[in-house]
Ligand SMILES: NC(=O)C1=CN([C@@H]2O[C@H](COP(=O)(O)OP(=O)(O)OC[C@H]3O[C@@H](n4cnc5c(N)ncnc54)[C@H](OP(=O)(O)O)[C@@H]3O)[C@@H](O)[C@H]2O)C=CC1
């Protein structure tokens with residue numbers, strides 16, 4: 001079993017370790033409520049060495065993650081809850097001051113846990129709708145986020161001990177600066193799209209300088225059979241050539257590159273062999289020449305809210321999309 005290296009993030013207990021690779025749990029069919037991952041698949045991840053799960057209220061995977069942890073405890077695979085790090089996220093329909101604490105309590109109920117390790121604001125926007133089953137949503141459901149009010153709710157979650165750390169996801173450089181101007185508890189993490197085809201140099205440097213850990217999502221470009229993913233990473237000639245010359249896979253080259261950028265990674269696989277493969281990145285490194293070749297890959301972001309969340313133009317989403325470019 002591979003032991004995943006840890007990095008440190010700020011928390012209610014001072015600096016706390018977080019495993020640098022998390023098992024992602026988002027799928028288009030899960031979000032739509034059509035087919036959600038089984039707990040036994042996630043227990044398999046614990047068996048091969050994963051100790052960090054990335055879930056979210058909208059993924060519908062909080063329950064199976066919780067059941068997998070309970071099973072791992074029952075079977076002796078782990079000895080205590082504290083061996084597992086759980087990240088979950090506040091969905092946009094609860095991004096109001098008075099809805100944040102009830103939302104984390106619901107997530108904890110789904111997980112069957114007393115606390116999560118990290119709670120993130122999923123997107124800097126608000127949705128006025130009861131349930132989200134994947135986009136598109138009606139344009140009139142979208143509203144601007146009152147960041148100060150939502151963050152006070154997040155801080156309350158940490159102060160109540162419902163989460164050890166709080167952070168954000170899909171926040172631009174500008175939005176984090178705004179947040180830092182009033183936050184009593186600064187964000188510990190910013191989870192963003194990042195891979196060799198969307199390298200995010202500016203925001204990673206800014207986050208590092210401010211003690212915020214960046215977590216990369218879509219590290220392999222996502223599931224290319226759905227609108228949430230693309231083939232540019234897995235079919236990239238530059239990555240393929242490097243992979244071939246080192247006897248590694250394209251996925252491993254992308255993940256190793258991310259690891260060498262000093263970020264943590266949420267990578268999803270529900271296949272045991274690929275789960276293992278994705279952890280095989282810690283006992284070798286990329287050369288200067290390989291890093292230079294990756295640096296020159298043309299850049300292209302994938303996840304835009306307009307087109308995914310709404311089909312028409314929307315001012316609130318257009319602003320978020322533009323900021324994240
Ligand atoms: N904060 C946010 O807004 C977002 C957060 N996320 C989080 O980040 C996680 C990772 O992102 P995700 O979208 O899942 O995309 P990934 O980049 O992790 O790609 C997942 C896809 O790649 C396949 N795959 C995994 N490993 C390999 C491998 N070694 N070789 C070939 N194919 C492979 C998986 O298939 P298989 O399972 O069959 O192996 C799946 O189709 C999510 O699951 C979620 O937890 C994602 C999007 C947005």
Ligand SMILES: O=C[C@H](O)[C@@H](O)[C@@H](O)[C@H](O)C(=O)O
Nearest residue numbers: 026056134135228305308309
């Ligand atoms: O924009 C709408 C999409 O459903 C988007 O919210 C998801 O891709 C999500 O960010 C995730 O974390 O998987």
